[in-house]
Structures are given as structure tokens and as C-alpha cells.
Amino acid sequence: MKYNTFVSEKTATLNVAHQMVTAAKTAPKGCGTDKIVAFILDGEEKYQLCEEMKKMAVLPASGFFERDANNLNLSHCVVLIGVINVPLGLTTCGFCGFPNCAASVKAGSLCAFNTTDLGIAIGSAVSIAADHRIDNRVMFSIGKAALSLGLFEEDVHIAYGIPLSTGSKSIFFDREAASVLL
Numbered sequence: 001m002k003y004n005t006f007v008s009e010k011t012a013t014l015n016v017a018h019q020m021v022t023a024a025k026t027a028p029k030g031c032g033t034d035k036i037v038a039f040i041l042d043g044e045e046k047y048q049l050c051e052e053m054k055k056m057a058v059l060p061a062s063g064f065f066e067r068d069a070n071n072l073n074l075s076h077c078v079v080l081i082g083v084i085n086v087p088l089g090l091t092t093c094g095f096c097g098f099p100n101c102a103a104s105v106k107a108g109s110l111c112a113f114n115t116t117d118l119g120i121a122i123g124s125a126v127s128i129a130a131d132h133r134i135d136n137r138v139m140f141s142i143g144k145a146a147l148s149l150g151l152f153e154e155d156v157h158i159a160y161g162i163p164l165s166t167g168s169k170s171i172f173f174d175r176e177a178a179s180v181l182l
Contacts, residue, residue: 014076020129048149072142083117134165136162
């Protein structure tokens with residue numbers, strides 16, 4: 001069977017996306033407690049996410065959502081990574097800005113350990129993409145749209161999306177020009 005370049009690139013990208021999800025889940029965690037949630041979208045689900053981002057672009061100072069939606073639309077797939085906000089129950093931490101976890105929970109704050117774990121998981125995931133020469137970019141806007149759509153089954157309040165693309169020029173490099181091409 002003959003595989004054309006597009007089929008090979010999409011297959012390779014999806015394989016890397018699966019490795020990225022694994023890297024996010026196996027990344028080191030504060031106190032060894034895993035609250036990372038990660039998954040991959042492509043096809044119709046990815047298109048729905050693009051449409052949600054375009055809707056969000058009308059909010060004040062949010063025009064970049066449409067630019068990012070255009071990047072996502074041109075991507076083979078997207079890896080979404082979020083974290084469940086469950087403080088560790090510490091009595092003397094304060095990294096979240098509150099004296100302890102009880103005060104943090106009462107205020108509805110985000111646990112610094114959880115958000116740090118999310119950052120480490122994202123770093124682990126994008127390093128896999130880089131090792132395999134798959135173009136990518138971490139996007140807050142994709143995470144916000146995924147949360148808006150309720151795509152995370154767990155109680156996730158902070159998430160990011162990492163669209164993956166292949167091509168002779170990264171679509172994430174000159175993003176203003178990429179928006180004009182559409």
C-alpha cells in the first residue's frame with residue numbers, strides 16, 4: 001500500500017500526540033499526587049473547539065481567539081492538558097497566597113502545587129513534540145474554549161491546548177500571516 005505525505009504526517013502526528021499524553025501523565029508531580037487530565041481531539045471534535053474559539057473572539061480584548069482558532073483548524077490534532085484543583089491539605093505552605101490549604105479552599109483559590117504540576121506536564125508533552133519535529137504551540141485560548149464546552153469530564157478549572165502540525169513552515173511562527181492565508 002502506498003501512503004502519501006499527508007497520511008504519513010497525520011499518522012506520525014497522532015502517534016506523537018499519544019506519546020505527549022503519556023509524557024504529561026508520567027511527568028513528576030508535587031507530593032507524587034497525580035491530578036493531570038490529558039486527551040487528544042481531531043476531526044469533528046476539533047472543529048467544534050475551533051467554532052467555540054471563534055465565538056469567544058467577540059469578547060473584549062479576545063480577538064486572538066480567532067487567530068488561534070485558525071491555527072487549530074490547520075492542525076492535524078490538539079492535545080489538551082488540564083489539572084484537577086485539589087489542594088494537598090497542607091497546614092503550612094502559602095504558595096497560593098493563603099496561609100494554608102483550608103484557607104485556599106475557602107477562598108476558591110487554585111493550588112500552587114496543582115498548577116505547577118500542570119506546567120511541568122505541559123513541558124514534558126511539548127518536549128516530545130519537539131523531539132519528533134512536530135510543530136506545536138501551547139495555547140491558553142484552546143484550554144479556555146475546551147473548558148467552556150465542558151470537554152473535561154473531571155473538575156478541571158485550568159487547561160491548555162497544544163495544537164500539532166507538520167509542514168515545510170510552522171503555522172505557529174508567523175501567526176498573523178497564517179490568519180490572512182485562510
